[in-house]
Amino acid sequence: MLKTRTWIIILASAAVLLALLSVLLLTARTDGTTAQIILDGEVIREIDLSRVKEPCSFVVEDGSGGTNRIVVEPGRICVSEANCPDGICISQGWLSDQDVPIVCLPHRLIIKIKK
Secondary structure (H helix, E strand, O other): OOOHHHHHHHHHHHHHHHHHHHHHHHHHHOOOOEEEEEEOOEEEEEEEHHHOOOOEEEEEEOOOOOEEEEEEEOOEEEEEEEOOOOOHHHHOOOEOOOOOOEEEOOOOEEEEEEO
8 A cells, every 4th residue: 555645746746747747738829819809898809910911900899989990910810990088098009919908998998919
C-alpha cells in the first residue's frame, strides 16, 4: 500500500500535467485575432482580423442617432468617423492587439481584441 506522501506527489504531478496540457490546447486553438464590437454592453459583431483579405467598412448606429464608421483591414480595425462630440474614438487610431480597446463613451461603443 502506498503512503500518503506518495499519493500527494502523484496527484500533484497529474494536476500540473493536466494544467500544462490545457494551456497548450487553448493556445493551439487561438490561431487568429478576433475583434469584438460591443454596443451598449452587447457583442453585436465579431471579426477574425487574421482572415480579412480586403479592407471594408460599415456603420454602427446606437439607436439615438449616434453613428460610428468602423474600418477593417487585414490584422487591424479602427473608427474612422463618428458624430460624437469629442471624437476620442477616432483619435485612438488602429487597434491590432489587446493593449487598449477603442471606446466611444457617448455612443456606448467598445471595440476590443480577443485572442
